Amino acid sequence: MTRIRAAITGIQGWVPPYILNNKELESMVDTSDEWITTRTGIKERHIQKGKGLGTSDMAAEAVKGLLEKTNTRPEEIGMVICATVTPDMIFPATANIISDKTGIRNAFSFDMNAACSGLLYALVTASKFIETGSVKKAIVIGADKMSSITDYTSRDTCVLFGDAAGAILLEPTTEEVGIMDSIMQSDGSGRFYLHMKAGGSLKPPSHETIDAKEHFVYQEGQPVFKFAVTKMADVAAEIMARNNLKSEDISYLVPHQANLRIIDATARRMGVGTEQVMINIERYGNTTGGTIPLCLWEWENKLKKGDNVILAAFGGGFTWGSIWLKWAY
Numbered sequence: 001m002t003r004i005r006a007a008i009t010g011i012q013g014w015v016p017p018y019i020l021n022n023k024e025l026e027s028m029v030d031t032s033d034e035w036i037t038t039r040t041g042i043k044e045r046h047i048q049k050g051k052g053l054g055t056s057d058m059a060a061e062a063v064k065g066l067l068e069k070t071n072t073r074p075e076e077i078g079m080v081i082c083a084t085v086t087p088d089m090i091f092p093a094t095a096n097i098i099s100d101k102t103g104i105r106n107a108f109s110f111d112m113n114a115a116c117s118g119l120l121y122a123l124v125t126a127s128k129f130i131e132t133g134s135v136k137k138a139i140v141i142g143a144d145k146m147s148s149i150t151d152y153t154s155r156d157t158c159v160l161f162g163d164a165a166g167a168i169l170l171e172p173t174t175e176e177v178g179i180m181d182s183i184m185q186s187d188g189s190g191r192f193y194l195h196m197k198a199g200g201s202l203k204p205p206s207h208e209t210i211d212a213k214e215h216f217v218y219q220e221g222q223p224v225f226k227f228a229v230t231k232m233a234d235v236a237a238e239i240m241a242r243n244n245l246k247s248e249d250i251s252y253l254v255p256h257q258a259n260l261r262i263i264d265a266t267a268r269r270m271g272v273g274t275e276q277v278m279i280n281i282e283r284y285g286n287t288t289g290g291t292i293p294l295c296l297w298e299w300e301n302k303l304k305k306g307d308n309v310i311l312a313a314f315g316g317g318f319t320w321g322s323i324w325l326k327w328a329y
């Protein structure tokens, strides 16, 4: 029997126009361009300004662009998954709202919460529906308005994050391309180092939680860094080893963009050179769900059919994972 795989057949990114650079951050908190650049690799990040705009608005722009460039009608879409930690609202799902804003009706749409690994979790989930034939066209979105949960008086976190959205079209193929293998893992004991303290059922929002700034990202940078360096590199190396992929077989590593030092460590472990690594953290910062689609979007013209691409991510949860895919166009 011919095997059906899920292939990426289109990709589109979107970032809001406002750019917050390191110089401006120097005027907001006690930091420096030199510290931010050497410790993280980030120079600037895009921020969604304006009242009444949320994650779904950025994502809808990406989805509209994706539908247009792939000549896809909204009614052809059977599934929409939005990977985000900054949903428009706790419910309904942001994927429902994005579908409404882009004319997608009756699709199986829901959100995926796996922090910075969310895009990979969503991609693997959607691929299973494509592989079994129950969905013909799926859109996987990674979108986050990180500025909505970032404390701009805390230098520990405010230099790290940016806002962005990316949308990926997945379709079935019988060719030897598409998603070939994946490893997705998690360890919930890592939640103590990276989370948002209030706003959920454990600690509903109140005046006290607002005063204590508990609606912002809380991160203990060093333990997260140590875990991220190890896990992202381990999982990328494991997916190569179990598929007999050598470093020279890899066209591109597409790492989650949280910190240039974590990306470098992963590339070293895989034995791939910098020219094989998609890096744009300097212009966007960590956009959580948005990082991997933004990279693929920016490198789309360089990718060739059959290229071996390794996606790798690490994020809150802790969650981490890696996907091996063969580029399909």
Ligand code: ACO
Pocket: 030, 031, 032, 035, 036, 039, 040, 115, 116, 117, 155, 156, 157, 159, 194, 220, 221, 222, 224, 225, 228, 258, 259, 262, 286, 288, 314, 315, 316
């Ligand atoms: N400017 C200047 N100094 C700063 C800043 C800043 N913006 N931020 C922290 N510092 C200071 C600290 O106060 C500390 O000072 P001290 O030594 O006097 O106490 C010093 O710099 C070192 O701080 P560290 O936290 O040890 O710095 P580190 O090298 O670990 O870098 C960072 C911090 C960038 C956050 C790093 O730990 C990191 O990248 N962690 C992993 C992030 C990650 O991968 N997150 C997962 C994805 S995010 C998600 O899922 C939502």
